[in-house]
Amino acid sequence: xxxxxxxxxxxxxxxxxxxxxxxxxxxxxxxxxxxxxxxxxxxxxxxxxxxxxxxxxxxxxxxxxxxxxxxxxxxxxxxxxxxxxxxxxxxxxxxxxxxxxxxxxxxxxxxxxxxxxxxxxxxxxxxxxxxxxxxxxxxxxxxxxxxxxxxx
Amino acid sequence: xxxxxxxxxxxxxxxxxxxxxxxxxxxxxxxxxxxxxxxxxxxxxxxxxxxxxxxxxxxxxxxxxxxxxxxxxxxxxxxxxxxxxxxxxxxxxxxxxxxxxxxxxxxxxxxxxxxxxxxxxxxxxxxxxxxxxxxxxxxxxxxxxxxxxxxxxxxxxxxxxxxxxxxxxxxxxxxxxxxxxxxxxxxxxxxxxxxxxxxxxxxxxxxxxxxxxxxxxxxxxxxxxxxxxxxxxxxxxxxxxxxxxxxxxxxxxxxxxxxxxxxxxxxxxxxxxxxxxxxxxxxxxxxxxxxxxxxxxxxxxxxxxxxxxxxxxxxxxxxxxxxxxxxxxxxxxxxxxxxxxxxxxxxxxxxxxxxxxxxxxxxxxxxxxxxxxxxxx
Numbered sequence: 001x002x003x004x005x006x007x008x009x010x011x012x013x014x015x016x017x018x019x020x021x022x023x024x025x026x027x028x029x030x031x032x033x034x035x036x037x038x039x040x041x042x043x044x045x046x047x048x049x050x051x052x053x054x055x056x057x058x059x060x061x062x063x064x065x066x067x068x069x070x071x072x073x074x075x076x077x078x079x080x081x082x083x084x085x086x087x088x089x090x091x092x093x094x095x096x097x098x099x100x101x102x103x104x105x106x107x108x109x110x111x112x113x114x115x116x117x118x119x120x121x122x123x124x125x126x127x128x129x130x131x132x133x134x135x136x137x138x139x140x141x142x143x144x145x146x147x148x149x150x151x152x
Numbered sequence: 153x154x155x156x157x158x159x160x161x162x163x164x165x166x167x168x169x170x171x172x173x174x175x176x177x178x179x180x181x182x183x184x185x186x187x188x189x190x191x192x193x194x195x196x197x198x199x200x201x202x203x204x205x206x207x208x209x210x211x212x213x214x215x216x217x218x219x220x221x222x223x224x225x226x227x228x229x230x231x232x233x234x235x236x237x238x239x240x241x242x243x244x245x246x247x248x249x250x251x252x253x254x255x256x257x258x259x260x261x262x263x264x265x266x267x268x269x270x271x272x273x274x275x276x277x278x279x280x281x282x283x284x285x286x287x288x289x290x291x292x293x294x295x296x297x298x299x300x301x302x303x304x305x306x307x308x309x310x311x312x313x314x315x316x317x318x319x320x321x322x323x324x325x326x327x328x329x330x331x332x333x334x335x336x337x338x339x340x341x342x343x344x345x346x347x348x349x350x351x352x353x354x355x356x357x358x359x360x361x362x363x364x365x366x367x368x369x370x371x372x373x374x375x376x377x378x379x380x381x382x383x384x385x386x387x388x389x390x391x392x393x394x395x396x397x398x399x400x401x402x403x404x405x406x407x408x409x410x411x412x413x414x415x416x417x418x419x420x421x422x423x424x425x426x427x428x429x430x431x432x433x434x435x436x437x438x439x440x441x442x443x444x445x446x447x448x449x450x451x452x453x454x455x456x457x458x459x460x461x462x463x464x465x466x467x468x469x470x471x472x473x474x475x476x477x478x479x480x481x482x483x484x485x486x487x488x489x490x491x492x493x494x495x496x497x498x499x500x501x502x503x504x505x506x507x508x509x510x511x512x513x514x515x516x517x518x519x520x521x522x523x524x525x526x527x528x529x
Contacts, residue, residue: 005171005172005173006171006172006173008264011209013209020277020278022278026278026279052279058390058392058395077394078294078297078298078398079294079297080290080293080294080297080345080346080347080348081343081345081346082285082286082290082345083342083343083344083345083346084268084287084289084344084345086268086269086272086284086285086286086287087266087268087269087272087287088266088267088268088269088287088289088344088356090342094343095285097283097285097286097290099294099393099394107392107394107395108393108394109394110279110280110283110286110393110394111283112283112285118346123297123301138282139279139282139283
């Protein structure tokens with residue numbers, strides 16, 4: 001690799017915070033998550049339950065308003081073991097990250113998986129949600145998923 | 153409506169660490185493309201650039217680069233998706249009849265930024281991104297696992313894609329971001345996001361590609377060997393990861409069907425394919441989506457040598473995205489590589505009447521674009 005011919009000048013910008021107002025559906029999800037509950041919404045037409053909830057059914061395109069609580073246990077739909085950080089740099093410790101279908105839900109919810117060796121993880125693994133000790137109205141209320149039966 | 157043709161093009165060396173400045177890179181390549189079409193800047197009617205504000209660290213970033221792009225005081229616009237989407241936009245502008253000559257300028261420089269972090273900014277901001285774990289490789293890893301588990305693909309199948317494409321790329325003097333890489337080297341590379349290893353992921357690349365297009369008689373008067381755009385298709389699938397069937401690429405199926413219909417031909421007429429396979433598993437998936445193999449059977453084309461440079465249906469003779477992948481430019485490079493083949497200019501020539509070029513954008517190829525190119529008007 002040759003060195004750059006010219007000096008690189010950094011992209012100097014003031015901090016630019018940006019926020020997303022989540023709207024009533026995700027607000028309810030995050031509120032309930034802080035009380036260690038998963039909330040979904042059921043489509044009145046096809047009956048699919050979406051977790052996290054949203055306003056329109058992806059296939060029927062109808063408005064959904066039937067909020068339902070789903071269980072904190074479920075099975076692993078898909079997963080990856082992240083050996084890299086978001087910017088591609090190597091992680092010191094790999095993170096298992098999966099898409100979990102909670103009992104009563106029809107869609108997968110993302111979350112970290114702990115309490116199992118990366119090489120032992122398989123699709124279909126039974127998992128249970130472990131909540132943060134001091135939950136807040138953020139995604140961090142869901143600490144991680146652990147193999148079911150290990151006890152939180 | 154008159155048909156549209158590619159009448160000139162140029163691309164920089166696609167390498168991991170380009171030494172020139174951004175402006176110089178753009179200016180040099182644009183000048184080469186104008187020369188290749190035998191025109192000057194004054195002949196251009198419209199300029200479509202393709203870049204990404206997050207890659208450039210600059211909002212509406214073409215305001216900074218359009219002078220080097222030859223677009224000063226010209227009709228101009230920008231596409232943030234892929235360079236092949238920009239080509240679609242340029243074709244539309246020519247078909248609308250207000251312009252006769254269009255230029256497409258697509259580039260990015262991975263050595264000036266962090267490409268995976270930049271693409272991660274397209275993740276759902278209110279839930280998925282909040283975990284600070286996934287990026288484009290991570291989402292592609294879910295796709296790879298879903299597809300591999302469903303059809304029983306192994307790491308070997310993915311490593312063979314890298315071996316074929318980088319072997320081809322080693323003969324392409326422009327594709328310099330990753331050298332020829334053996335199956336064993338791929339399998340020995342560190343895991344990135346499992347099941348993907350580092351060498352199954354596109355290499356960080358700096359580069360630019362420029363194409364000049366003209367309509368009808370103008371194309372024929374400018375160029376001895378115009379390469380005609382016979383059909384275009386583009387399509388987009390669901391955004392949320394949990395909503396998508398990751399065992400197939402439905403938007404690529406729809407894009408190819410639209411392009412084939414417009415061209416009035418089918419997969420059996422295609423003699424050459426150039427894919428934007430950013431991740432190794434996407435090559436067999438895309439070949440299936442385009443109708444060249446049944447679902448789950450795309451890997452057989454590789455194992456049986458069909459997609460080798462000397463095979464019946466060569467795929468990525470140029471080296472593909474696994475050899476060099478300047479984001480934003482990569483799909484336009486695929487079209488230019490097809491044009492070089494159809495004109496008989498490539499280092500390793502393949503005999504074909506029709507070629508298929510592919511581009512993608514979004515996470516795990518959420519959006520796909522297909523161009524069918526031919527030698528005859």
